[in-house]
Amino acid sequence: MLLHAENIHKTYTTADGPFEVLRGVDLTLGGGETLALTGESGSGKSTLLHLIGGLDTPDTGVIRLNGTDMAGLDDSGRAALRRGTVGVVFQQFNLIPSLKVADNIAFQARLADQHDAAWAETLAERMGLTPHLNKYPEQLSGGQQQRVAIARTLAPKPRLVLADEPTGNLDESTAATVMDLMLELVSASGAGLLMVTHSEALAARLSRRLHLKAGQIA
Numbered sequence: 001m002l003l004h005a006e007n008i009h010k011t012y013t014t015a016d017g018p019f020e021v022l023r024g025v026d027l028t029l030g031g032g033e034t035l036a037l038t039g040e041s042g043s044g045k046s047t048l049l050h051l052i053g054g055l056d057t058p059d060t061g062v063i064r065l066n067g068t069d070m071a072g073l074d075d076s077g078r079a080a081l082r083r084g085t086v087g088v089v090f091q092q093f094n095l096i097p098s099l100k101v102a103d104n105i106a107f108q109a110r111l112a113d114q115h116d117a118a119w120a121e122t123l124a125e126r127m128g129l130t131p132h133l134n135k136y137p138e139q140l141s142g143g144q145q146q147r148v149a150i151a152r153t154l155a156p157k158p159r160l161v162l163a164d165e166p167t168g169n170l171d172e173s174t175a176a177t178v179m180d181l182m183l184e185l186v187s188a189s190g191a192g193l194l195m196v197t198h199s200e201a202l203a204a205r206l207s208r209r210l211h212l213k214a215g216q217i218a
Contacts, residue, residue, distance in 0.1 A: 001064075002160055002192045003029040003052065008061035010047055021047045022058070023215040031159065034183065034193040036203035039212035045196040046164055048212070052194065053088050053162050054078030066159050083112040087158035087191075089182075091165040093145040095137040095152075102133040104148050109155035116157070123151040127181055143174035150182050154189060161186055163195040167202065179205065 010022040021044045029035050039045050050056045052063060054070060055078075063070040066085055073081065082088065087108070095104050105124060109115040124130050127147040137145055146166065153161060166182065167175035179202055186193045195206065203209050211218045 001028055002031045002033075002066055003027065003194070004062070004064040005048075005052060006062045008048065008051060008063065009059045010044070010051065010056075011059055021215055022051075025061075025212070025215070025217060027052075027210065027217075029160070029192045029194055031192050032187070032190055033208065034186070034206040035195070036206040036209040037194060037196045037212060038198070038200075038203050038209060039218075043212040044215045045212050049088075049162050049164050049194065049196055052160075053086050054081055055088075083108065084114060084156055085159050087153035087156065087161045089150055089153045089161065089163040089166045091168040093137070093142075093149045095145055095148055097137050100134055100136055101129055101140070101148055104137065105129070105133075105151045105155055108152050112156045114156040116155075119157065120151075120155050123154055123185065126185060127151050143170050143178065146170060146174075146178055147181070150178065150185075154182075154185050154191075157189050158191055161191050161193045163193065165196055165198065167197075167199075175199075175202075 005025065005027040008022050008025040011018050011020045025048060037045050051058050065081065096107065099107065106115055106120055124133060129147055129151065132140060132144060150166065167178050170178060183205065197203055
């Protein structure tokens with residue numbers, strides 16, 4: 001099992017007192033599987049994604065990723081996991097403005113010491129970015145920037161791809177195209193995909209679906 005999350009709890013302190021965002025969530029995902037995580041705003045979707053990605057830690061519960069217990073990792077260990085084993089696509093593109101497209105695509109893979117020039121070329125070609133490799137992010141459209149962000153995430157060939165509303169800033173046509181490419185490339189790399197989405201149409205395209213309601217699987 002690529003991902004195993006069991007009895008995950010997470011509470012944040014607010015001005016009105018403790019707020020329990022996640023209340024005993026269980027989730028599993030195998031390699032090559034795609035899973036949509038749906039739910040209303042505030043249901044805990046993004047929080048769960050951040051915990052799985054090692055961007056935060058649960059109060060209680062177990063998260064095992066590719067056999068590694070996340071609780072046994074310090075900050076540097078979780079960062080190393082994100083560089084190689086886990087790839088994260090955010091709604092915000094988070095590209096490096098001073099780097100050209102080619103270097104943005106290669107950035108994460110180089111950090112993980114997993115740069116594969118042939119795979120980077122394949123990603124650029126399949127994402128329709130080959131004519132733009134010498135441009136800077138500000139010279140691209142929103143859809144093109146999101147394609148760069150997805151290519152950068154897939155460049156190190158992560159075992160697990162976490163995507164938080166990856167097409168939320170795109171128009172419907174561009175979103176469908178980007179989703180086609182992401183599913184195709186995830187499948188080609190054999191990765192698992194866990195995607196947070198509000199879109200019923202996008203959720204229906206993934207092999208499984210879980211719905212969060214008030215911090216629990218509904």
